[in-house]
Amino acid sequence: MNKTELLSYDDLKRQFFAERPRDVDGVANASAEYYRMYLLRKVFSIFDFKGMPETWDYDYFLTRLFLDGVLCITDTAIGVIPLQCGIYGQNVFLHPTECIIANPVLGEFRRTIDEDCVLLKLQYSYTGIYPILNRYATLLAMCDSSLAVTLMNSKVTFIGLCESKNQAQTMKKMFDEISCGNPAVFVNENAVNPSKFFFNNAKQNFVGEEIQTVKRSIINEFLTEIGIANANTDKRERLVTDEVNANNEEIGANVQHWLDNIREGLREVKKMFNIDITVQRRSWAEGGTNEPTEPSRLSAGTAAD
Numbered sequence: 001m002n003k004t005e006l007l008s009y010d011d012l013k014r015q016f017f018a019e020r021p022r023d024v025d026g027v028a029n030a031s032a033e034y035y036r037m038y039l040l041r042k043v044f045s046i047f048d049f050k051g052m053p054e055t056w057d058y059d060y061f062l063t064r065l066f067l068d069g070v071l072c073i074t075d076t077a078i079g080v081i082p083l084q085c086g087i088y089g090q091n092v093f094l095h096p097t098e099c100i101i102a103n104p105v106l107g108e109f110r111r112t113i114d115e116d117c118v119l120l121k122l123q124y125s126y127t128g129i130y131p132i133l134n135r136y137a138t139l140l141a142m143c144d145s146s147l148a149v150t151l152m153n154s155k156v157t158f159i160g161l162c163e164s165k166n167q168a169q170t171m172k173k174m175f176d177e178i179s180c181g182n183p184a185v186f187v188n189e190n191a192v193n194p195s196k197f198f199f200n201n202a203k204q205n206f207v208g209e210e211i212q213t214v215k216r217s218i219i220n221e222f223l224t225e226i227g228i229a230n231a232n233t234d235k236r237e238r239l240v241t242d243e244v245n246a247n248n249e250e251i252g253a254n255v256q257h258w259l260d261n262i263r264e265g266l267r268e269v270k271k272m273f274n275i276d277i278t279v280q281r282r283s284w285a286e287g288g289t290n291e292p293t294e295p296s297r298l299s300a301g302t303a304a305d
Helices: 008-018 028-045 057-066 130-153 165-179 208-226 241-273
Strands: 047-050 071-076 080-085 086-088 099-102 109-112 117-121 159-160 195-200 278-280
Touching: 028 047, 028 057, 028 208, 047 080, 057 071, 057 080, 071 099, 071 130, 071 241, 080 099, 117 241, 130 208, 159 165, 208 241, 241 278
Parallel strands: none
Antiparallel strands: 047 278, 071 080, 071 117, 086 099, 099 109, 159 195
């Protein structure tokens, strides 16, 4: 490589981490980042939090809880608020014992879990959903890449082999006249050799419909994993009710673990700080009839656990 060549941030990162090949990157590309945001919004949409204090930032709360997997609720100089944190220490059951906070406004400090703070966790592993987002975002980005290739290939439909530059010019002119809609085109019989014309079967090479079907299947698999009702089954003529019910049970099982952990943490928040926040799964996500609505950010109502 020329030493004077300027490298982009992505190229520098690939060199540092020895990522090869440079043009095949399923995670660190714009298309995958688009799908990460697209899928994350779907996760946010299925949970309805109520009773959250007006001073809390709803988007911050959801983003940190689902991406980081943990969120510290503690008393500060500006009141009881949720804060991004790291975790430290282990108790007899291998659970963390401390929250480490580094906030640009409040500074750096520590809190002891269950003594002067509550640690909300999303999963038993104290991790977020980045692995899920990366997996499906990468697959969907690869579908888009394949779709772009098949669309490009479908535009190559005609090839003419020429023996000389003059013959090539004649064939180009003939093609221009045909493209302009001239009813008749006349050329010297020795100037064009019809046996040297090749028409590619663009439809045979076009797999766009199959790619779109695969893409829809990937999205349905993701929806099943995060607990949104969908038709994650093959469209067979003899699709029975039991198969549909099995898919619905799988949906409920996946999201229930998140709800159980969040609700357990919110009960501790109520006990320590007397802040009654509840969360439930929106009925449309379970296959109900209610349409999606805006999150109840500041509602003081109570939802059944």
